[in-house]
Amino acid sequence: MKPWPRRDRVTLPERVQALEAAVAAAGPLLPGELADTVQAVVDRAGERRQLSVDHTVVALAGATGSGKSSLFNRIAGMEVSRVGVRRPTTADPLACVWGTQGVVPLLDWLDVPPRHRVSRESVLDSGAGDDLDGLVLLDLPDHDSTQQAHRDTVDRLVEQVDLFVWVLDPQKYADAALHERYLRPLSSHQAVTVVVLNQIDRLARTDIVECVTDLRRRLDEDGLDDVPVVPLSAATGEGIDTLIDLIRVAVTKRRAVDERIEADVRMTAELVASTVGSGSPGTVDRRAQTSLATAVADASGAEVVAEAVGRSYLRRARAATGWPVTRWLGRLRRDPLDRLGVAAGRSGEVDAGVARVALPSPTPVQRARSDAAVRSFGDTAAGDLPMAWRDEVRRAAADAGAALPAALDKAVAATDFGITRRPRWWRLFNVLQWLALLTAVAGIGWLLALAATEFLQFSVASPAVAGIPVPTLLLAAGVVLGVFLGVVGLAAARRGSRRREASMRRALLDLVEKTVGEVVVAPVSASLERYKTFRSALERAQTR
Numbered sequence: 001m002k003p004w005p006r007r008d009r010v011t012l013p014e015r016v017q018a019l020e021a022a023v024a025a026a027g028p029l030l031p032g033e034l035a036d037t038v039q040a041v042v043d044r045a046g047e048r049r050q051l052s053v054d055h056t057v058v059a060l061a062g063a064t065g066s067g068k069s070s071l072f073n074r075i076a077g078m079e080v081s082r083v084g085v086r087r088p089t090t091a092d093p094l095a096c097v098w099g100t101q102g103v104v105p106l107l108d109w110l111d112v113p114p115r116h117r118v119s120r121e122s123v124l125d126s127g128a129g130d131d132l133d134g135l136v137l138l139d140l141p142d143h144d145s146t147q148q149a150h151r152d153t154v155d156r157l158v159e160q161v162d163l164f165v166w167v168l169d170p171q172k173y174a175d176a177a178l179h180e181r182y183l184r185p186l187s188s189h190q191a192v193t194v195v196v197l198n199q200i201d202r203l204a205r206t207d208i209v210e211c212v213t214d215l216r217r218r219l220d221e222d223g224l225d226d227v228p229v230v231p232l233s234a235a236t237g238e239g240i241d242t243l244i245d246l247i248r249v250a251v252t253k254r255r256a257v258d259e260r261i262e263a264d265v266r267m268t269a270e271l272v273a274s275t276v277g278s279g280s281p282g283t284v285d286r287r288a289q290t291s292l293a294t295a296v297a298d299a300s301g302a303e304v305v306a307e308a309v310g311r312s313y314l315r316r317a318r319a320a321t322g323w324p325v326t327r328w329l330g331r332l333r334r335d336p337l338d339r340l341g342v343a344a345g346r347s348g349e350v351d352a353g354v355a356r357v358a359l360p361s362p363t364p365v366q367r368a369r370s371d372a373a374v375r376s377f378g379d380t381a382a383g384d385l386p387m388a389w390r391d392e393v394r395r396a397a398a399d400a401g402a403a404l405p406a407a408l409d410k411a412v413a414a415t416d417f418g419i420t421r422r423p424r425w426w427r428l429f430n431v432l433q434w435l436a437l438l439t440a441v442a443g444i445g446w447l448l449a450l451a452a453t454e455f456l457q458f459s460v461a462s463p464a465v466a467g468i469p470v471p472t473l474l475l476a477a478g479v480v481l482g483v484f485l486g487v488v489g490l491a492a493a494r495r496g497s498r499r500r501e502a503s504m505r506r507a508l509l510d511l512v513e514k515t516v517g518e519v520v521v522a523p524v525s526a527s528l529e530r531y532k533t534f535r536s537a538l539e540r541a542q543t544r
Contacts, residue, residue, distance in 0.1 A: 010540060010543045012258050012265075015262060015265050015266070015541050016045050016265055018269075018538070018541040019265050019538075020042055021533065022269065022272065022538045023035060023039070025531070025534040026534050027530075029388045030275075030276070031275065034272060034275055038268055041264050042265075045261045047109065048160070048162075048257060049257065051106045052102050052103060053254065053258075054102065054254065055097075055102070055136050056134055056136065056163060056251045056254070056256045057106070057136045057161045057256075058136065058137050058162065058247055058250070058251075058256075059137075059138040059140055059161040060139050060140060060165050061143060061154060061165070061182070062140075062143065062167035062169075063142055063144045063169070063172050063175065064144055065169065065171075066168060066169045066172065066198055067169060067198040067235075068142075068167045069139060071167055071198060071243075072094070072096070073234075074234050074237060075243070075244060075247070076137065092111075092112065092113050092141075093112055093138045093140050093153060093157060094116045094138065094139040095107060095110070095112045095116060095136055095137065095138050096136075096137045096139075097120060097135070097136050098132040098133050098134060098135040098137075098251075099134050099135075100119050103136060106136065107136070110157065112138070120132075131248050131252060132247070132248060133251075134251050135247065140154050140157055141153050142154075143181075144178075159264075162250075162256040162259075162260045163192045163250050163260070164186065164189070165243070165247075166178075166183065166193070166196065167196045167198050168195065168198065168215070169197070169198050169199045170199060170200075170203055173197060173218075174215075174218060179222055183222050183224060184222040184224075187222065187267075188263045188270065189260065189263040189264075189267065190224055190225075190226040190227050190263075191259045192263060193227045194227065194243070194246055195215070195224075195228070195229050195230070196229075196230045196232060196243060197211060197212060197215055197231045197232070198234055199233060200233050200238065200239070201233035201235055201236045201238065211231075212229055212231050230243050266542055266544070269541035269542045273538050273542065276386050276388060276389070277388075278386060279383065279386050279389070279390075280385070281382065281383045281528045281531060283380070283381075284380075284381045284528065288377065288380060288381075289513065292520065292521075293509060293513035293516045294509065295369070295370070295373035296370050296404065296408075297508060297509050297513075298369070299366040299369040299370035299373065300366070300405075302508040302509065305412075305504065305508060306504040306508060307336075308337060309337070309500060309501060310497045310498065310501025312336045312337040313419070313496060313497045314494060314497035315333065315336070317492075317493030317496060318493055320422065320427075320429070320430050321425075321426055321433065321485070321489035322433070322490070323433060323436075323437070323482045323485070324433055324434060324482075325437065325482075326486075367405070370401070370404065371401050374397050374398070374404065374520055375394070377397060377520065377521075378393055378396070378398065381397070385531060389527070393524055393528065396527045397520060397524050401520065403519055404515070404519050407515050411514075412511060415507075417504060417507055419504070425492065429485055429489045432481070433486070436478045436479075436482040437478060437482060439477055439478035440474065441478070442474050442478075443471045443472065443474030443477075444471075444475055446471035446474065450462055450469075450471065
């Protein structure tokens with residue numbers, strides 16, 4: 001995945017996309033409930049923007065007796081919500097709408113019953129409230145109601161509205177349940193949160209300052225240091241204009257919807273980050289891969305294969321270049337390649353059609369060494385990742401380690417290492433050896449013929465060179481040349497055997513390294529890349 005572009009400002013679609021990418025990268029590593037929460041936030045973001053971005057939903061929330069209904073009526077400019085110490089038994093919210101065009105689907109989504117919808121079109125027609133056009137003001141049930149249905153409605157709408165107005169009163173503003181359940185979790189939603197201290201008409205001026213100061217301190221402790229505190233009285237109207245101005249700014253800017261969604265996404269991303277934890281992966285570099293391949297090759301019997309190929313080369317070289325009279329002695333020993341599944345014919349030459357080696361079956365000790373090397377690689381790659389990701393990397397390494405022996409056998413069996421190729425000098429030496437043998441045989445035959453003529457009392461002249469009969473020279477030359485060629489050929493064969501063994505060792509190591517890269521390194525690296533994508537996407541979603 002390409003890295004996220006760096007900008008000073010992250011757009012809302014980019015933020016939502018980043019959160020989705022983070023969850024997709026984490027996959028089953030996220031707890032099911034958390035994944036459902038993230039998906040709900042993403043779905044809600046899409047639904048809210050599709051419904052209406054021209055309307056701003058502002059909710060008045062608070063406890064019983066806090067004066068929400070009176071404040072609601074003050075802002076609406078008419079008696080809409082029933083005022084009393086005891087709230088109506090209905091769990092449904094009440095909505096007052098400034099500008100009703102296109103608002104019905106939004107109200108349906110908020111689950112506001114039609115009978116609880118009030119229009120302010122008459123005021124808009126007079127021009128008195130045009131600056132609030134697009135406002136949807138909700139009066140919510142009491143969050144501390146004894147009715148569970150009321151509390152459920154508050155909990156649902158707290159996740160749906162665009163701007164929160166928490167109406168507190170001097171008696172209950174320090175309520176621990178309110179701060180812990182509602183205010184503190186909104187630390188990521190400060191841009192769309194307003195706190196009202198109502199009923200200041202019941203306090204002396206010095207008490208108002210004291211209450212506002214104490215409330216400010218408690219909000220700062222909740223992480224809401226940027227949230228404005230508006231002291232007012234719904235009964236007398238004091239401070240109402242300040243609150244209406246804040247609402248008017250939110251409505252006219254048309255930013256509350258996006259700011260609410262951004263806050264939801266940011267808070268959810270922070271929740272995911274805190275749940276999963278943080279950490280850094282280890283290093284999976286070339287050196288680590290080579291070290292793993294070497295350990296696996298040592299434990300896989302590659303050295304046995306290389307040595308067998310070297311010995312087989314020496315045996316076949318001696319059979320091809322040695323003195324023909326003694327070549328048969330070498331065939332009495334079994335070709336080391338037979339143990340590797342390579343068939344050898346009677347002539348000592350390996351059938352090229354079946355010239356494929358096979359790794360010997362690993363012993364329990366070798367298998368344990370290979371598994372230990374793979375586990376160590378996984379542990380190193382995992383580094384100090386969060387527990388879930390560390391287990392994921394280790395599991396990927398363990399699964400790969402279990403599949404590695406079969407993959408190595410298949411790769412080795414499918415590779416022609418050229419172990420049956422005959423060097424050209426073998427043919428030359430073979431021709432020279434047979435010439436030497438024929439020379440010696442000619443000398444022997446000539447000497448036998450001379451002996452037979454002498455026995456039969458025939459006088460046959462025997463040519464000589466420097467006083468030595470030619471037949472004797474032929475016999476001696478053939479034997480000496482054959483022995484010389486045999487010694488030289490043996491020395492060359494041993495040197496070629498060492499080179500072939502070293503070449504086979506390198507080829508097997510390269511093949512093991514390639515197989516380890518495909519079977520072990522690739523899935524481990526994929527897990528690490530998923531984590532990097534996960535962290536990068538989360539950081540993108542959390543960017544302020």
